[in-house]
Amino acid sequence: MANPLRIRLGVHNLSDAQIAAFRSSYQQMMGIADNRGYQYLAGLHGVPSWYCWHHQQNAHSAQQLQLFLPWHRAYLYNWEMAMRDRVPDVTLPWWDWTLRPPRQSGVPQIFSVAEVNGQPNPLTGFRINLPSTRPPLVHRTARQPGPPNELPAQSDVDDALARTDWNDFTEALEDIHDNVHGWVSGDMGVVGTAAFDPIFWSHHAMIDRLWWLWQARNGNGNISTDLLDEVLAPFNFRVRDVLSVNDLGYDYAAAQSVVPIAGGAS
Amino acid sequence: MAGRKKQTKPGDAPKKTPASSAQQPAPPTPQPASPAPQAASPAAEPAAPAGALGVPQRGTREAKTYTSKPVPIDFAGPEHRYVRSDLEIYGIYHGGPSYEGRIFLNNPKADQTTARTRENGYAGSFYIFGHGGCLGDPGHCEVNEENRDEYDFRSPHPLTPAKKKVTVTNTLREIAKTNKTATITVVPVVTATNELCDDVDVFRFENMRFVSYNA
Numbered sequence: 221m222a223n224p225l226r227i228r229l230g231v232h233n234l235s236d237a238q239i240a241a242f243r244s245s246y247q248q249m250m251g252i253a254d255n256r257g258y259q260y261l262a263g264l265h266g267v268p269s270w271y272c273w274h275h276q277q278n279a280h281s282a283q284q285l286q287l288f289l290p291w292h293r294a295y296l297y298n299w300e301m302a303m304r305d306r307v308p309d310v311t312l313p314w315w316d317w318t319l320r321p322p323r324q325s326g327v328p329q330i331f332s333v334a335e336v337n338g339q340p341n342p343l344t345g346f347r348i349n350l351p352s353t354r355p356p357l358v359h360r361t362a363r364q365p366g367p368p369n370e371l372p373a374q375s376d377v378d379d380a381l382a383r384t385d386w387n388d389f390t391e392a393l394e395d396i397h398d399n400v401h402g403w404v405s406g407d408m409g410v411v412g413t414a415a416f417d418p419i420f421w422s423h424h425a426m427i428d429r430l431w432w433l434w435q436a437r438n439g440n441g442n443i444s445t446d447l448l449d450e451v452l453a454p455f456n457f458r459v460r461d462v463l464s465v466n467d468l469g470y471d472y473a474a475a476q477s478v479v480p481i482a483g484g485a486s
Numbered sequence: 487m488a489g490r491k492k493q494t495k496p497g498d499a500p501k502k503t504p505a506s507s508a509q510q511p512a513p514p515t516p517q518p519a520s521p522a523p524q525a526a527s528p529a530a531e532p533a534a535p536a537g538a539l540g541v542p543q544r545g546t547r548e549a550k551t552y553t554s555k556p557v558p559i560d561f562a563g564p565e566h567r568y569v570r571s572d573l574e575i576y577g578i579y580h581g582g583p584s585y586e587g588r589i590f591l592n593n594p595k596a597d598q599t600t601a602r603t604r605e606n607g608y609a610g611s612f613y614i615f616g617h618g619g620c621l622g623d624p625g626h627c628e629v630n631e632e633n634r635d636e637y638d639f640r641s642p643h644p645l646t647p648a649k650k651k652v653t654v655t656n657t658l659r660e661i662a663k664t665n666k667t668a669t670i671t672v673v674p675v676v677t678a679t680n681e682l683c684d685d686v687d688v689f690r691f692e693n694m695r696f697v698s699y700n701a
């Protein structure tokens with residue numbers, strides 16, 4: 221029997237046990253210095269590897285390479301797999317920055333509270349240790365968030381989701397994404413260091429979720445067939461491989477409640 | 487390789503010298519004091535090496551604004567079946583700080599303190615997620631796409647200039663009721679910058695245009 225799809229939940233709906241599992245996965249990854257660890261994987265985005273796709277333009281062609289969404293879906297898939305190597309049942313939660321008080325105000329508390337049970341909260345930041353870059357990049361990540369009412373609103377999301385043309389949609393969603401990076405500011409505010417901030421991954425899970433919601437309405441829309449065979453380096457995917465999150469083994473939901481089955485049920 | 491062949495089609499951004507003076511970031515500029523970013527303070531972390539790059543912070547200096555010459559906007563007049571207009575901006579430099587680009591129509595005096603209202607000509611914003619300066623050896627952030635041939639299948643340089651599009655329909659429609667032309671003012675508000683970035687000459691681009699759609 222196939223395993224059920226992994227469910228990525230909203231940060232605001234996590235149970236205490238799910239938050240603990242989420243924190244534990246990051247804590248363990250932060251302790252690994254090789255290519256299974258936090259620094260290596262976060263370093264694929266900006267410094268030092270610079271694989272990420274943003275501001276898609278192609279100087280060779282009028283056909284722009286709109287790889288922002290597919291590339292980050294592949295990236296998050298690999299990230300979540302690395303999380304699950306540490307904590308088998310954990311999934312990557314999404315940060316819904318459209319929520320307003322009293323449900324949420326700015327950076328969710330699970331990412332901002334300094335200590336949990338007397339221990340440093342691994343979701344507040346990560347110490348980047350790249351002494352060989354020029355200049356050296358060795359510091360603990362920090363944030364300088366803006367006013368909560370400056371985060372994108374549901375109306376911004378609705379406007380993006382209403383766009384039926386693929387290029388129009390992905391450009392609108394990327395602009396919302398860019399806004400949130402700048403809103404968090406600090407290391408999250410620039411491409412080079414953004415992925416070292418633990419909130420990066422939940423921000424991008426929200427973006428990935430919104431693409432999936434758009435796909436539920438529009439399928440793959442008028443995405444260029446030229447795009448489908450583009451390789452999403454350094455990952456083992458082409459664009460066509462990441463079009464369905466279900467094919468990647470996960471789905472998005474607001475909440476999940478597993479029904480216990482008693483042994484020996486008739 | 488699909489999508490990588492050299493060709494020219496309408497809508498492709500021509501390569502031109504950026505509208506602003508310098509193509510590369512200015513030399514590192516001392517940053518004025520800013521509010522300290524929120525950071526956790528785990529115990530006993532080793533000190534950073536000398537010359538290490540600091541945490542990016544919000545801009546504290548007024549970035550240079552850009553104002554265009556008056557542009558004809560008769561296409562947006564009430565006599566047209568006009569449903570949407572986008573301001574498309576091509577060739578945007580994004581190697582420096584992150585910023586919000588606030589667009590004001592017919593308000594060349596707009597600055598960071600100008601309220602974002604239709605009465606002030608505010609038409610919308612775009613957001614640039616900047617690279618945060620060059621953390622590489624000399625030449626690392628130089629974009630030389632024009633030197634590549636059709637057999638160069640490597641990915642485009644990450645700093646290939648960006649395109650942004652802002653839907654400005656409602657403000658433009660309002661202005662077109664009483665004006666035949668409009669100026670476009672872009673007010674950059676820096677959201678994240680560091681010692682490597684020029685946080686004053688922020689908005690550099692190649693060209694822009696209105697694209698409108700009728701019903």
